[in-house]
Amino acid sequence: MAGALMSDAAVVHDLVIVGGGIAGLTIAWEAARAGRDVVLFEQADTTGGMLRAGAVAGLDVDLGAESFATRTSGVHDLVVDARLPVQFVDPLPAGAHLAFRGRFGRTHRAPLPRRAIVGMPADPTAPDVARILGAAGSRRAAEERAMPRTEGAEPSLADLVTQRFGAAVAARLVEPLCRSVYSHDAASVRLSALHPALWEAYERLGSLTAAVDALAPATRAGSAVRGVEGGLWRLASELRAEALRAGAVIRTGTAVRELRRKDNGTAVIIDGETLDAAEIVLATGPSAAAKLLGASVAPAEPVRLAVAEIASRALAAHPVGSGVIVAQDVATPAKALTHVDAKWEWADAALGTDVSLVRLSARDGARIDAEVDVARAVRTLTGASVAPSAVRSLVHVEWPDAVSTPDARTALAAAAAARGIRLAGAIAAGTGLASVIPHARALAHEILATTPQEGARHVR
Ligand SMILES: Cc1cc2nc3c(=O)[nH]c(=O)nc-3n(C[C@H](O)[C@H](O)[C@H](O)COP(=O)(O)OP(=O)(O)OC[C@H]3O[C@@H](n4cnc5c(N)ncnc54)[C@H](O)[C@@H]3O)c2cc1C
Structure with missing residues (x-):
């Protein structure tokens, strides 16, 4: 970073980034390696945002994104x-299951359909689909391919799927996948926003079955993801190191309180200090961004997880493969379970015999607090008999600002554009690293192409 020139002049940084999640770190690295003066x-107290580790069962495990x-x-x-020193790994081949309420109110578990997108099947009569939908549900879903395209304004995903595939696909497959x-x-999202490529294929082909058939990978659900040996949090940790090496300034434990527009850029107000920046990138969660932009977005439920080490031979036999996604009609506070060591070989190798590591994601508004709650949820979801005393260590995580709806993203984009501020991260690109990282890099390149390289400069 260029040094100070005159004592009565204000420093104007090329770029200030608010938020040190994977998006902010990506842009900091891109801008710093291009020689820009960048402050994040x-x-x-630490960068990474939703890529964060916590100690459970003697391992540093992901408490946020894990693939x-x-x-x-x-x-x-x-x-x-x-050149990040991380090793990509594929998940173990077991695949994930679905838990749903069957006849007589019993919880059933079945492998997720091999070829499906957001729960919509490529072949509604395939045995792995019929096992979940039943014969009548499967026959009804098969009618979708010959139906005329639904005309008029795009309905919600729930309505679209119910109209076209029937209620069983909506309730047993699409709703649990969408939520987890x-x-x-x-009911609160449209397919065109959730999965633009699938919507585009549906518009082109006139059938959702045909669209999924054209796009779905040929392999088991869950195999379209990869991870990082030792945990995905390492990606953010190594990227931070690279950004620092490239010359970025990273200030943790420092919240930006206000962004104030000026003639020559934006004033960035933190506790007891004001900085000036030619360009601002806002890469926080939706509520934090709304506050800094003076915009209004509806608050979303926090995302809550319980990560537990469980000693149980029945669970260590991996009864539900890499995990379970739960239909709404199953009585449990959990919407999904990841059996971490059944999914990642590095975790399996690090754990002792008959010990498992599970992540339970709570339903909106629900909590999975005590060992007894964890044991009950694991029993319901996996069928393995697990006593509360088998829960050896338990970590709770709450992500208060993790979910941005398409409506929130639209409102934030308008507010940011009006103030000359750029948005990055899930608030701009939608959830998930596969969207967030390419978007952040494209934005960084756009900033680098459209703004001159000044280095920290001083204006009177
Ligand atoms: C439990 C969970 C599991 C997930 N699993 C996956 C997965 O398996 N695969 C996947 O691709 N995605 C997953 N995601 C989503 C993925 O983690 C996010 O889409 C992505 O990490 C978002 O990155 P980001 O940089 O946009 O935001 P964040 O990671 O949220 O970073 C924003 C940062 O801004 C900081 N901040 C906020 N306000 C201020 C302020 N005023 N001043 C300074 N800093 C501020 C925050 O502290 C935070 O560190 C998961 C998310 C959660 C919560």
Whole structure:
């Protein structure tokens, strides 16, 4: 970073980034390696945002994101270009299950359909689909392919799927997938926003079955993701190191309180200090961004997780493969369970015999607090008999500002544009590293192409 010139002059930094999650770090690294004077502020004591580790069962395990979708090459390209010393790993081949309420109110568990997108099947009569829908539900879903395209304004995803595939696909497959993977209920989102490529294929082909058939990977659900040996949090940790090496200034434990527009840029107000920046990138969660932009977005439910070490031979036999996604009709506070050591070989190798590591994601508004709650949820979801005393260590995580709806993103984009501020991260690109990282890099390149390189300069 260029040094001070005159004592009565204000420093104008090329770029200030608010938020040190993976998006902010990506832009800091891109801008610093291009020689820009960049300062990143992160309110937490450490960077990484939703890529964060916590100690459970003697391991540093992911408390936020734990895998990335391979539908884009964004994560791979970043690791290669930044030469990050991380090793990509594939999940173990077991695949994930679905838990749903069957006849007589019993909880059933079945492997997720091999070929499906957001729960919509490529072949509604395939045995793995019929096992979940039943014969009648499967026959009804098969009618979708021959139906005329639904005309008029796009309905919610829940309505679209109910109209076209029937109620069983909506309730048993699409709703649980939508809630656990995207943290939205299917009635509050539209397919065009949730999965633009699938919507585009549907518009082109006139059938959702045909669209899924054209786009779904041929392999088991869950295999379209990869991870990082030792945990995905290492991606953010190594990227931070690279950004620092390239010359970025990273200030943790420092919340940006206000952004004030000026003639020559924006004043960035932190406790007891004001900085000036030619360009601002806002890469926080939606509520934090709304506050800094003076915009209004509806608050979303926090995302709550319980991560536990469990000693149980029945669970260590991996009864539900890499995990379970839960239909709404199952009585449990959990919406999904990841059996970490059944999914990642590095975790399996690090744990003792008959010990498992599970992540339970709570439903909106629900909590999984005590050992007894964890044991009950694990029993319901996996069928394995697990006593509360088998829960050896338990860590709770709450992500208060993790979910941005398409409506929130639209409102933030308008407020940011009006103030000359750029948005990055999930608030701009949507949830998930496969979207966030390529978007952040494209934004960084746009900033580098459209703004001159000044280095920290001083204006009177
Ligand atoms: C439990 C969970 C599991 C997930 N699993 C996956 C997964 O497996 N795969 C996947 O691809 N995605 C997953 N995601 C989503 C993924 O983690 C996010 O889409 C992505 O990490 C968002 O990165 P970001 O940089 O946009 O935001 P964040 O990671 O939220 O970073 C924003 C940062 O801004 C900081 N901040 C906020 N306000 C201020 C302020 N005023 N001043 C300074 N700093 C501020 C915050 O402290 C935070 O560090 C998961 C998310 C959660 C919560």
